[in-house]
Amino acid sequence: MLKLKNIKFRNTLAALDILRKHDFISRVELAAKLNCDGTTVTRITRDLISKGLLKTEGMADSTGGRPREIVKLNAEWANAIGIGLDPDFITGVSANLKGKILVREQVFFGGKKSGKEFTDALKIIMERLLASCRGKRLTGIGVAAFGTFSGKEQILENVVNYPALEKFNIYDFFKSGYSIAPEITDITIAGAMNEIWFNDNGRKGNCLFFNVGSGIGCVPAIDGNIVFGRYSHAGEFGHTIYHPDGDKCACGRKGCLETFSSINAILKKVRKKTGERSLDFSDVTSRYLDGNAEVTGIVNEAAKCLGTAIANQVNFLMPDEILISGEILKLGEKFYNVIKKTMEEYVFPVFMKNLVIKKSEAWEEASALGAASLTIRKVFEDYEYINEISD
Numbered sequence: 001m002l003k004l005k006n007i008k009f010r011n012t013l014a015a016l017d018i019l020r021k022h023d024f025i026s027r028v029e030l031a032a033k034l035n036c037d038g039t040t041v042t043r044i045t046r047d048l049i050s051k052g053l054l055k056t057e058g059m060a061d062s063t064g065g066r067p068r069e070i071v072k073l074n075a076e077w078a079n080a081i082g083i084g085l086d087p088d089f090i091t092g093v094s095a096n097l098k099g100k101i102l103v104r105e106q107v108f109f110g111g112k113k114s115g116k117e118f119t120d121a122l123k124i125i126m127e128r129l130l131a132s133c134r135g136k137r138l139t140g141i142g143v144a145a146f147g148t149f150s151g152k153e154q155i156l157e158n159v160v161n162y163p164a165l166e167k168f169n170i171y172d173f174f175k176s177g178y179s180i181a182p183e184i185t186d187i188t189i190a191g192a193m194n195e196i197w198f199n200d201n202g203r204k205g206n207c208l209f210f211n212v213g214s215g216i217g218c219v220p221a222i223d224g225n226i227v228f229g230r231y232s233h234a235g236e237f238g239h240t241i242y243h244p245d246g247d248k249c250a251c252g253r254k255g256c257l258e259t260f261s262s263i264n265a266i267l268k269k270v271r272k273k274t275g276e277r278s279l280d281f282s283d284v285t286s287r288y289l290d291g292n293a294e295v296t297g298i299v300n301e302a303a304k305c306l307g308t309a310i311a312n313q314v315n316f317l318m319p320d321e322i323l324i325s326g327e328i329l330k331l332g333e334k335f336y337n338v339i340k341k342t343m344e345e346y347v348f349p350v351f352m353k354n355l356v357i358k359k360s361e362a363w364e365e366a367s368a369l370g371a372a373s374l375t376i377r378k379v380f381e382d383y384e385y386i387n388e389i390s391d
């Protein structure tokens with residue numbers, strides 16, 4: 001049986017969730033959305049004002065009747081730190097409760113990819129972000145990691161795109177270095193969380209989120225709830241095999257999707273074809289966009305293979321929506337259109353009908369923001385937590 005206290009908690013969290021999705025709202029509208037009477041809403045708003053989570057923003061004229069009092073969420077009530085780890089760079093953000101980025105830090109790795117290079121970069125980013133949050137309430141640190149991390153220990157494994165990090169203990173790095181227990185997830189899951197939590201994507205029906213960069217990941221979500229694998233992992237979509245006799249993959253097998261459509265695979269093929277060993281991904285991108293024939297052939301093949309892989313998943317799950325994110329989007333509309341065209345060719349026509357296909361608008365910060373959302377969510381999902389932290 002629901003206790004009265006629990007009903008109060010539930011109503012307060014429901015009010016917070018509505019406030020989160022609106023810039024401003026009147027008390028009257030809030031009461032209507034909550035399906036509560038005026039007294040209950042007054043009690044909830046008074047409680048949230050006393051905690052500092054709600055601000056009043058004066059009165060708005062209404063057509064006839066009394067002017068309506070306007071309220072809004074105090075998004076600056078607390079900050080969160082989110083760290084997105086990628087085999088090529090680290091992105092760190094501090095954000096407010098609505099996912100607005102307040103400070104953004106990014107460090108790219110050189111060619112060496114040593115363990116020290118990684119931890120030094122992470123330390124620089126952490127120091128800057130912690131300094132920016134000094135004196136403010138902090139919901140915590142969220143980390144989005146690549147590779148597989150094993151269950152409770154949260155130690156990186158199978159880090160094929162950054163071998164020096166094999167057995168790196170992410171949890172320990174933050175716990176012993178900064179006395180904060182981090183919330184850790186996978187980069188693809190974090191990207192999906194960012195879309196669901198801050199961008200209102202994939203909240204209804206079945207959605208598949210694809211993250212394509214140096215690695216390739218996919219996670220499904222049902223009505224905005226991510227379907228996790230064991231150990232809260234996202235699976236290894238990038239290492240599903242598309243040609244058993246294909247090129248050798250960093251994972252040790254042959255012909256994985258990542259040997260066709262990842263940034264590394266594209267780079268490797270362009271370098272081989274042109275004989276230019278020092279080409280980087282931005283060179284490839286600009287040549288592709290300029291219509292260079294050699295590069296276009298290789299990149300379009302990668303897009304076709306990716307489109308086929310996505311089509312296979314759509315035929316498997318029949319989702320309502322798919323969302324593509326990741327560094328690969330630097331290849332622009334031209335690349336995205338080849339993916340869509342390939343999908344049209346291979347997805348069952350009835351599955352293609354009404355399928356919403358989107359690409360992420362802000363993929364660069366997606367995993368860092370998604371990681372931050374891991375700790376921001378507590379404010380909206382755990383009344384005891386807001387009680388405790390507001391004291």
Ligand SMILES: [Zn+2]
Pocket residue numbers: 238239249250251252253256258
């Ligand atoms: Zn592989």
